[in-house]
Amino acid sequence: MQLQGINEEPPENFLLKKSVFLLASSVGKATAEKLLDQGIIQLRIDASRLAAGDIPRLALAIEPSLRALVGNEKAQKLASALRVLVGGAIIG
Amino acid sequence: MATESIPIVRETNKHATMRRAGLIVGVLFGLVQLMAWGTQSTLVLTLGLIINVGLAGGACVLSYKSARHFDRGETGRRVWLLIAFMALADCGVLISFTLPRIIGAVEGVVTLTLLTSALTALSRGVLLPLALWMMVRVYRGIGLGFHLERRDYLPMIAFAGMGVLSLALVGSIARSQLYVDDPGLTRWLRSIGLLLLPALVLSSVFGVMIWRYAKQMGGGLVGKAWQAVLLCNVLWLARFAFLGVLTRWFGIDAAARPVLIEMISFWAVIASECALFWGASFQYEACAGAVNSLEESSAGPSSSEC
Numbered sequence: 001m002q003l004q005g006i007n008e009e010p011p012e013n014f015l016l017k018k019s020v021f022l023l024a025s026s027v028g029k030a031t032a033e034k035l036l037d038q039g040i041i042q043l044r045i046d047a048s049r050l051a052a053g054d055i056p057r058l059a060l061a062i063e064p065s066l067r068a069l070v071g072n073e074k075a076q077k078l079a080s081a082l083r084v085l086v087g088g089a090i091i092g
Numbered sequence: 093m094a095t096e097s098i099p100i101v102r103e104t105n106k107h108a109t110m111r112r113a114g115l116i117v118g119v120l121f122g123l124v125q126l127m128a129w130g131t132q133s134t135l136v137l138t139l140g141l142i143i144n145v146g147l148a149g150g151a152c153v154l155s156y157k158s159a160r161h162f163d164r165g166e167t168g169r170r171v172w173l174l175i176a177f178m179a180l181a182d183c184g185v186l187i188s189f190t191l192p193r194i195i196g197a198v199e200g201v202v203t204l205t206l207l208t209s210a211l212t213a214l215s216r217g218v219l220l221p222l223a224l225w226m227m228v229r230v231y232r233g234i235g236l237g238f239h240l241e242r243r244d245y246l247p248m249i250a251f252a253g254m255g256v257l258s259l260a261l262v263g264s265i266a267r268s269q270l271y272v273d274d275p276g277l278t279r280w281l282r283s284i285g286l287l288l289l290p291a292l293v294l295s296s297v298f299g300v301m302i303w304r305y306a307k308q309m310g311g312g313l314v315g316k317a318w319q320a321v322l323l324c325n326v327l328w329l330a331r332f333a334f335l336g337v338l339t340r341w342f343g344i345d346a347a348a349r350p351v352l353i354e355m356i357s358f359w360a361v362i363a364s365e366c367a368l369f370w371g372a373s374f375q376y377e378a379c380a381g382a383v384n385s386l387e388e389s390s391a392g393p394s395s396s397e398c
Contacts, residue, residue: 022383024312025313025384026312026313027312027313027378028309028310028311028314028315029309029311029312030236030308030310031234031236031312031314031315032312034234034235035234038235065234065235067162067166068233069168069230069234069314069378070161070378071158071161071163071168072162072163072166073161073379073380074380074381074383081383
């Protein structure tokens with residue numbers, strides 16, 4: 001299976017989508033979107049200017065909510081994966 | 093136009109394999125029972141007991157292990173410990189009902205059967221609504237939107253109706269399930285049933301709320317876990333009400349139950365335990381499984397489930 005056409009998206013949408021994709025298999029797509037939206041509001045980041053550098057703070061902000069749904073260990077794993085796979089992929 | 097391709101590796105998912113194995117064993121047993129046309133031989137009863145206790149026991153272990161993934165004081169820990177207790181109570185009631193029939197000592201274990209039935213009533217009538225209420229608070233706490241639709245009131249009323257019906261027919265159910273026909277016991281069960289009534293009504297409200305939340309989550313393992321747990325409880329309660337109605341209004345007693353009804357009752361138990369096992373397995377996978385992206389999980393074996 002191949003996913004194509006990701007580069008057609010604007011970068012900020014790409015970051016958000018990638019974050020949602022990472023969380024969705026555990027907590028569902030709508031929940032992932034909601035948690036990320038809340039994190040963005042909490043950090044007072046402009047969603048349209050979301051950068052790879054914001055992802056670590058965003059991961060930290062949503063970790064408590066993730067912990068309530070999937071437990072401590074998995075929440076930490078998901079937050080780390082967000083920092084590495086989403087934040088790191090763009091910087092690298 | 094630049095195009096980026098992401099190769100997806102298909103990984104075997106041991107949790108999905110376990111769920112499939114549970115389902116296949118349950119279906120195969122149902123077919124065996126159908127071919128034997130409900131003959132309650134020792135072999136069929138023993139096989140059924142092993143499968144049911146295996147599923148309920150598996151659900152208990154997985155729920156307990158899921159609970160341990162949450163910190164002490166975290167609501168998720170308490171919720172999954174309650175589900176683990178529910179599965180354990182199911183194990184007890186399944187053993188106390190079936191084992192005496194296998195070894196031919198039904199009359200000798202009435203007290204034990206009553207005790208395990210009381211534990212099941214406690215876990216499903218009181219502890220499960222409590223767990224559902226705690227989960228509603230978790231969902232509200234993380235700010236997940238909740239919109240109850242008009243069509244949600246129908247299952248809510250139906251579920252509450254089944255609960256009320258079960259309590260109203262508790263004497264018939266005692267005769268049908270426990271093989272006990274004692275007016276004193278029936279009065280005592282009715283009194284307990286009245287206390288359980290508010291819990292059962294609340295259970296239907298919280299159950300539909302959790303179902304709606306799970307639907308609104310947009311997939312994911314946690315949503316699937318709760319849908320499976322709710323399905324388990326609906327099947328259990330439906331079977332309970334079904335047998336009560338048959339005994340009370342159609343005069344079909346436990347000893348003279350038609351083969352088809354006996355098989356439907358048995359299948360409902362297996363389906364219910366299978367749903368509980370799936371629910372616990374989904375939550376355990378959500379807590380302990382590797383981090384997968386949505387693309388990977390939809391390419392993997394679990395995509396075909398639910």
